[in-house]
Amino acid sequence: MASPWPADVDAFGELAHALLDVTPTGLLLLRPVYDAAGEAIVDVAYEYLNEKAQLLLRLPAQPTESFLTIYPAETDLFAFFRTAFLAVEARSLYSGTYQRAGTAFHFHLVARRQAGRLVVSMTGAADQPHAAIKAALRASQARERAAWQLAERQQQDINRFFEQAPVAISLLRGPRHVVELINEASAALLGSTREKLLGQPMMEALPALQRQGFDRVLERVLQGETIVLDETPVVLDRAHLGQANHGYYYVRYQPWRAEGEEIIGAMIVAIEVTDQVLAHRQLEQLNQELEARVQERTRQALAAQAEAEHQRTRLAQLIAEAPAAICVLSGPDFVYELVNPRYQALFAGRIKVGQPILTAVPEFAGQPVWYGLKGVYETGRTHTAESKPVPVARPDGVVEERYFNYIEQARRNEHGEIDGVFVFGYEVTDQVRARQQVQRLNQELTTANQDLGAANQQLTRTNVDLDNFIYTASHDLKAPITNIEGLLYLLKKALPAATRADELVANVLARMHSSVERFTRTIGHLTDVTKLQTEFAQPPATLLLAAVVEDVRQDLLPRFTEAGAHLEVAVDECQPRVFSEKNLHSVVYNLLSNALKYRHPDRPPRIRVACATEGNSLVLTVQDNGLGVSEWQQARLFQLFQRLHTHVEGSGLGLYMVKKIVENAGGTINVESQVNVGSTFTIRFPA
Structure with missing residues (x-):
């Protein structure tokens, strides 16, 4: 049978659903209906009634008709619902008499808004024998003990998940950034231990962070700003742990808010040597106030369960908003138990919770990622892979090779036995292909440099040959031009004076002397050019x-x-x-x-x-x-x-x-x- 629980509640909400169905108090989950402009509340729709409420009101778990359709005359009660919803966080009380189909009894309502819905607790005064009341009380106490046991087991699951998470998680409270919550992964990342950091102001316990300006980052967070540092360099004293002091981290700082949205501290999630970060956000705590002795005991059980639910919801929110692909696989067949949106996006939304991994992703069969899961499940040793090829089928069915960094880590139950595997991964296909492209370009550049070197050698030889040619030409031409100059001198001296005085002869001799002088200068210039390179040195x-x-x-x-x-x-x-x-x-x-x-x-x-x-x-x-x-x-x-x-x-x-x-x-x-x-x-x- 399909669950009546609202579709947008995740798997963790099913635990609350089971607990609310066994409580003797009637519980209703209502949703306001607005007018066409989306401004005024004109009616209330039923989203969920637990079994007690169904018996009291004689209605199904999810009535299809709205409140005013069923009770058109109950305008005062409708006004109470509307006022309670608009009051946001305050509790609202109402008492009245219910009459329908010949049935009449006095009832008492407690209502409070939770996100976009109104949660209503309903109790009624009925004539029952004293023995029946005692029997109901004993049954309620038994249910209460079961609820406490369930809440305690849920809290243990949350603690194990928090401690086994391979990402660093911490909570800092107040303006001094006091460490209120920190897991071993975070303490190890900071080069310290949980015992040394818990209850200590972070900047005093680790002054190196303050010197690098992280106190200013936290101050901005306390003012309401969410800050993401992508691959930021951080220097920490971790040499005593055998780790490098200088590293790069993807860190997300987010305000830690109380129920009234007041900022009370900072949430920090960090992943070392990754391009990813886990986002964390705190949700409002589910807290129901119930009446009378049985109701009070049930309220306490609900409060304990609500705290466990709050912790699990907070971790679930961190997982859902994390920039890494995360899934939880259960049992030796590796059945999908939890899948976050990033993981689902890698496989085009074809992953279904409850499916074995090879049914959902058959291309993993016989691949290193599959053998890695089996090895982790059998040995408990964490498997880490960097830039590893993984076959992934596209929506058209074509399997393509993509590259991932991923961590496969064993999940253990309360007895320390391995009952599943956590997977944290992120895609690095673009980085790997870019690195491969750079390698190809480097090879091409090496070849080009070799060709350029050969060309430079050829050019050097050509320049040497040219210098030798110019030097040889200028040297070989000097003797003939000197001989011509001497012959002109002898010719001029041998000519009779009358002939030398002839205008035509004198002009020809002058032009011949001028030509010889220009040729001599040209030879000198060629010699200067050959000397030019040596002059530079x-x-x-x-x-x-x-x-x-x-x-x-x-x-x-x-x-x-x-x-x-x-x-x-x-x-x-x-x-x-x-x-x-x-x-x-x-x-x-x-x-x-x-x-x-x-x-x-x-x-x-x-x-x-x-x-x-x-x-x-x-x-x-x-x-x-x-x-x-x-x-x-x-x-x-x-x-x-x-x-x-x-x-x-x-x-x-x-x-x-x-x-x-x-x-x-x-x-x-x-x-x-x-x-x-x-x-x-x-x-x-x-x-």
């Missing part, structure tokens, strides 16, 4: 930029005087730099000589050399008021043998060499210029 020294600028100014002093140039130097604040003296001298020399060479004909040159420190970098600027260059010319300015002004002598090699020196030192150079206004060269040297 000059030994570094600690230099003051001001001293280098002054040295260059002295070298160029005749040209400064000839051009009437003004040089402004603002580099005294620059810190000494470690650099090649010859290379830094070459950079400054080329920039200052170019400023003089490409000056504007209509105004005397004004040149400013300045530097600034940005972080660890040195920024050097050389600004002039010369001819300037266009945007198109700026893009070609640092290329080899590029000459953008032909009215003065030049090789197009100076700025190319400056750029190479700066870049080989890890720096950068750029130019901002405007035609007929001037140019600014900016060089950044790294630390």
Whole structure:
């Protein structure tokens, strides 16, 4: 027969159901019915009547009709129900006379709201012989003893479950965070014992937690905030336990509330070396007030059972809201006894309580997860697996391999015998596949680095060959051009004076001499290019930029005087730099000589050399008021043998060499210029 108990009550609620059905007090579970706007209570619906209430009211366990449909004239009683529901936590009392189908008796009601329902206790005065009353009392006492025994066994189950749980659980009370409840797993995680921690302020017993800011976390929790720390690093003194002091934890802090929603402390659930956390929330305690001597004894039994139910409900809530997949398997066939939503979600909701595991998940047959369960059940030794493949069938029936971290731990009864297995697990498929992808990418990167190394070796050989070619070409061409220059000199000397004076002959000889000179300079430039790489390797020294600028100014002093140039130097604040003296001298020399060479004909040159420190970098600027260059010319300015002004002598090699020196030192150079206004060269040297 289907249970009349409401469908949203879990398996633990069935114990309360059995106890309420044997009590001689009528108990009703009512639910308010609202108007269409969902604001005003217009009626009351029956959800459950225990056996005593059914006898008193002559109604079934779950009447389909509402209260005002059955009793349209009982407006005062309906008003009592509505007031009691709106009173939330206060008890409400009512007395009256019940009349129906020729039956009349006086009754007394006690009502109290529990979540979204109204719990009503009903007692009636009936004419019974004294002997019948005594018999009823004896029966009630027998039921009371059975209820106490049941409540005691439930409390023992709760304590065993709490102690055997492989997750750390603790309760801290008040602003000093006094340890009121803590299991062995939590004490071991903190590097202490339950005896040392119980009754002690947590931050005083473990000052390392306060130094790491966990006292501030607890203060926020006492203000009503739920805090989840995912993979947070924590340092604890656990070396004496043979464990690492530094670890990572998934921790959830949640306010611990009394029945009136007042925050009285903090609940803490932690899992070490996991990405998961158990959430915990405390529910209101079921507490029924009953009347008279038999009713009072029954109330005490109910109170004891309610406390046990509260403890079990609290643990059940922790399990239900835990981010880990949790199930409890019973017996050697591993029948599902409890399954939380996370576990159910892994198997697309196909797990049914009461089914053996191989019936619900046939793909586990012959797999390590199955043999792990059998080993735990037979030996009692906890089985832990990390990143293990587990076959799981998708909703379309296709079995795919997924990866999990899981713990299988034996459950023991009150005699210490193994009667089931706890399973705590969480999926790490994404992490495992990401790790596998990283491994593949590392292999590809290794191959790419090997290819790059071979290419670099080839490029090095090519550069060496190129340097050798340039050196050989410049060396082999020097002798012929020198011979040509000597022959031109002899030819000019051998020609008669009249012939040398001829305009055509003189022009040809001059052009031949000019060509030989340009060719000689080109050979010299090629030699300079081959020397450029070795110049970069000059030994570094600690230099003051001001001293280098002054040295260059002295070298160029005749040209400064000839051009009437003004040089402004603002580099005294620059810190000494470690650099090649010859290379830094070459950079400054080329920039200052170019400023003089490409000056504007209509105004005397004004040149400013300045530097600034940005972080660890040195920024050097050389600004002039010369001819300037266009945007198109700026893009070609640092290329080899590029000459953008032909009215003065030049090789197009100076700025190319400056750029190479700066870049080989890890720096950068750029130019901002405007035609007929001037140019600014900016060089950044790294630390």
